[in-house]
Amino acid sequence: xxxxxDFSNWSxxxxxxxxxxxxxxxxxxGKLSAELIEHLFxxxxxxxxxxxxxxxxxxxxxxxxxxxxxxxxxxxxxFFPGGSIGDLAxxxxxxxxxxxxxxxxxxxxxxxxxxxxxxxxxxxxxxDMAKAARSAGxxxxxxxxxxxxxxxxxxxxxxxxxxxxxxxAQEIGPTHAxxxxxxxxxxxxxxxxxxxxxVREGLEFQTTIRSDTAALNVLIEHVLQAGNSAVHVMxxxxxxxxxxxxxxxxxASKVGxxxxxxxxxxxxxxxxxxxxxxxxxxxxxxxxxxxxxxxxSRAQGVLEAMxxxxxxxxxxxxxxxxxxxxxxxxxxxxxxATRVIPMQIGEQLPxxx
Amino acid sequence: xxxxxDFSNWSxxxxxxxxxxxxxxxxxxGKLSAELIEHLFxxxxxxxxxxxxxxxxxxxxxxxxxxxxxxxxxxxxxFFPGGSIGDLAxxxxxxxxxxxxxxxxxxxxxxxxxxxxxxxxxxxxxxDMAKAARSAGxxxxxxxxxxxxxxxxxxxxxxxxxxxxxxxAQEIGPTHAxxxxxxxxxxxxxxxxxxxxxVREGLEFQTTIRSDTAALNVLIEHVLQAGNSAVHVMxxxxxxxxxxxxxxxxxASKVGxxxxxxxxxxxxxxxxxxxxxxxxxxxxxxxxxxxxxxxxSRAQGVLEAMxxxxxxxxxxxxxxxxxxxxxxxxxxxxxxATRVIPMQIGEQLPxxx
Numbered sequence: 208x209x210x211x212x213d214f215s216n217w218s219x220x221x222x223x224x225x226x227x228x229x230x231x232x233x234x235x236x237g238k239l240s241a242e243l244i245e246h247l248f249x250x251x252x253x254x255x256x257x258x259x260x261x262x263x264x265x266x267x268x269x270x271x272x273x274x275x276x277x278x279x280x281x282x283x284x285x286f287f288p289g290g291s292i293g294d295l296a297x298x299x300x301x302x303x304x305x306x307x308x309x310x311x312x313x314x315x316x317x318x319x320x321x322x323x324x325x326x327x328x329x330x331x332x333x334x335d336m337a338k339a340a341r342s343a344g345x346x347x348x349x350x351x352x353x354x355x356x357x358x359x360x361x362x363x364x365x366x367x368x369x370x371x372x373x374x375x376a377q378e379i380g381p382t383h384a385x386x387x388x389x390x391x392x393x394x395x396x397x398x399x400x401x402x403x404x405x406v407r408e409g410l411e412f413q414t415t416i417r418s419d420t421a422a423l424n425v426l427i428e429h430v431l432q433a434g435n436s437a438v439h440v441m442x443x444x445x446x447x448x449x450x451x452x453x454x455x456x457x458x459a460s461k462v463g464x465x466x467x468x469x470x471x472x473x474x475x476x477x478x479x480x481x482x483x484x485x486x487x488x489x490x491x492x493x494x495x496x497x498x499x500x501x502x503x504s505r506a507q508g509v510l511e512a513m514x515x516x517x518x519x520x521x522x523x524x525x526x527x528x529x530x531x532x533x534x535x536x537x538x539x540x541x542x543x544a545t546r547v548i549p550m551q552i553g554e555q556l557p558x559x560x
Numbered sequence: 561x562x563x564x565x566d567f568s569n570w571s572x573x574x575x576x577x578x579x580x581x582x583x584x585x586x587x588x589x590g591k592l593s594a595e596l597i598e599h600l601f602x603x604x605x606x607x608x609x610x611x612x613x614x615x616x617x618x619x620x621x622x623x624x625x626x627x628x629x630x631x632x633x634x635x636x637x638x639f640f641p642g643g644s645i646g647d648l649a650x651x652x653x654x655x656x657x658x659x660x661x662x663x664x665x666x667x668x669x670x671x672x673x674x675x676x677x678x679x680x681x682x683x684x685x686x687x688d689m690a691k692a693a694r695s696a697g698x699x700x701x702x703x704x705x706x707x708x709x710x711x712x713x714x715x716x717x718x719x720x721x722x723x724x725x726x727x728x729a730q731e732i733g734p735t736h737a738x739x740x741x742x743x744x745x746x747x748x749x750x751x752x753x754x755x756x757x758x759v760r761e762g763l764e765f766q767t768t769i770r771s772d773t774a775a776l777n778v779l780i781e782h783v784l785q786a787g788n789s790a791v792h793v794m795x796x797x798x799x800x801x802x803x804x805x806x807x808x809x810x811x812a813s814k815v816g817x818x819x820x821x822x823x824x825x826x827x828x829x830x831x832x833x834x835x836x837x838x839x840x841x842x843x844x845x846x847x848x849x850x851x852x853x854x855x856x857s858r859a860q861g862v863l864e865a866m867x868x869x870x871x872x873x874x875x876x877x878x879x880x881x882x883x884x885x886x887x888x889x890x891x892x893x894x895x896x897a898t899r900v901i902p903m904q905i906g907e908q909l910p911x912x913x
Contacts, residue, residue: 229677234707247679248703251686252669252693256701264701266666268725269624277668277721279706313619315630316605317719319672324582326600333604340605348609348617350601351719353632354587355911361712366670366704368630368721372621558708 236446293335309371589799662724
């Protein structure tokens with residue numbers, strides 16, 4: 208018979224004491240996620256690569272620099288306007304590698320399927336994954352499938368892990384933002400999260416809002432060619448939206464970030480949906496956008512390179528890095544005030560990816 | 561609103577038509593798993609590395625040979641005699657890399673947690689993973705956590721993916737078995753599956769049966785040093801037991817495998833439990849054993865090297881490769897008969913890893 212688990216030698220660090228059990232927000236990419244990582248996973252797994260907290264880890268192997276990343280996808284519904292869990296699972300890991308400055312090369316796929324899930328739906332998902340992989344120029348080279356009993360899953364959960372190769376010399380990561388950097392975003396905010404929520408809530412809008420799921424690796428190659436060592440941070444603002452990504456970067460780099468609210472690009476239909484749903488687009492997930500921190504003097508060149516790519520056509524400078532209020536993100540509002548944009552605490556949009 | 565998924569262009573290959581929905585056996589590592597891979601995933605993701613069907617894929621990167629592997633773990637219960645889902649998740653991927661002939665180096669961890677899961681249990685699992693990783697000499701360098709609503713999971717599902725490095729010259733894999741090879745197993749059969757089932761069924765045995773979960777990478781280094789290019793196939797017989805692994809190898813290498821039933825090592829308490837539960841130990845999962853196919857002339861040297869390692873103390877030759885009945889596994893029984901040991905069709909032991 209199994210011994211009862213002995214947790215007596217684990218002293219719960221303070222911030223987790225408020226949550227003796229897992230809450231939805233622990234998977235939301237906001238403050239609770241960060242606490243779980245900082246106070247539970249990092250102390251357990253401690254090593255330099257993990258402590259960097261990038262979207263992918265950059266690790267040495269036989270003289271090369273490898274990027275290694277993993278992401279699980281539990282989005283509901285599995286199919287939505289603009290994509291499916293299959294597209295998301297491939298593009299998400301491709302993007303995590305790319306924003307770390309790596310060229311994505313190989314992916315693995317781990318499926319957890321629920322008994323009774325239609326084979327035809329699985330075929331459709333596999334097909335979406337294959338198309339997304341071809342489009343991004345990566346190969347799916349290894350996989351695994353587990354099945355859980357009816358009622359113990361949601362049809363299909365997917366993990367993708369990816370290997371990339373870092374070939375340039377500069378270090379890019381959330382700790383490298385510098386005062387004077389311009390903050391560029393590659394297009395409109397909140398499309399993915401709003402698309403999912405509007406389907407899930409059964410809301411009817413005049414225009415269907417489509418997820419922006421896309422592989423950003425080619426766009427990011429253009430960013431690196433144009434900006435080179437002036438590119439300091441790249442991040443795909445998924446769960447928790449740009450607010451969470453910018454807060455993480457501000458904290459990690461010990462700098463302030465100042466946004467100009469009027470320059471934040473949000474589609475009219477997304478803005479309308481967010482108002483109906485009570486969401487702030489800066490907290491809503493994107494799945495095909497990249498934030499770029501680049502030295503101010505080089506921002507124009509990078510912006511032009513991004514706009515020349517179809518996925519970066521709507522790129523715009525949304526703010527800058529300041530030596531004021533390190534660790535904080537603030538926005539100059541349209542009425543001339545300044546508001547703090549804090550890290551998201553709970554889970555505004557569960558199961559968005 | 562989302563378009564209804566269009567499956568019209570997917571023509572279900574014949575073997576899957578019998579199962580329009582996912583059955584437990586599609587995750588069991590037996591015949592249904594193989595059909596899903598052959599008729600759905602391979603056609604979708606087709607590439608050479610995947611088609612090899614090894615436990616890990618061996619892929620080229622900047623002149624090196626990388627091994628890349630992924631595995632999801634959905635075992636119930638999460639804690640059992642001899643280990644936990646945390647140990648399994650680390651050792652399982654370490655072993656998949658090692659049996660492919662690679663030295664395991666880096667792991668990723670993707671967690672899917674259920675709302676309400678105790679933080680203390682998660683800490684215990686993370687601790688088990690960290691200890692297993694240290695013991696195997698690998699680093700956990702990247703991770704991801706998602707949370708699903710209460711009732712949509714089983715506390716904790718874990719995916720681990722791993723990167724290894726292949727440094728020797730020979731090719732090792734399920735297609736390389738040769739007539740005249742001896743088949744060695746590194747110890748007793750069925751310990752893991754029987755341990756899980758006896759806990760789950762609430763069976764009381766005089767002796768507690770413990771899972772054999774262990775990292776085999778050092779034992780396998782000894783195998784490679786002793787056997788070198790005479791080592792043709794290595795495999796960790798997990799889901800579906802040695803029966804499924806041997807059938808896969810027999811099919812992939814187009815050879816026959818002949819087992820001597822009396823030489824199959826099974827602990828008395830495991831044999832008793834299997835009789836009670838109606839299980840055949842050759843189909844029961846192992847999580848700390850390796851099957852080695854080595855040229856007959858070199859078998860003794862490899863056997864001695866394996867027995868010199870604590871995890872291989874009970875290694876024994878259990879059979880040989882024959883040019884008879886290619887693609888089949890047969891056993892000479894203790895009463896002098898010969899029985900066919902087919903691939904497992906359904907799922908004898910669900911959720912065993």
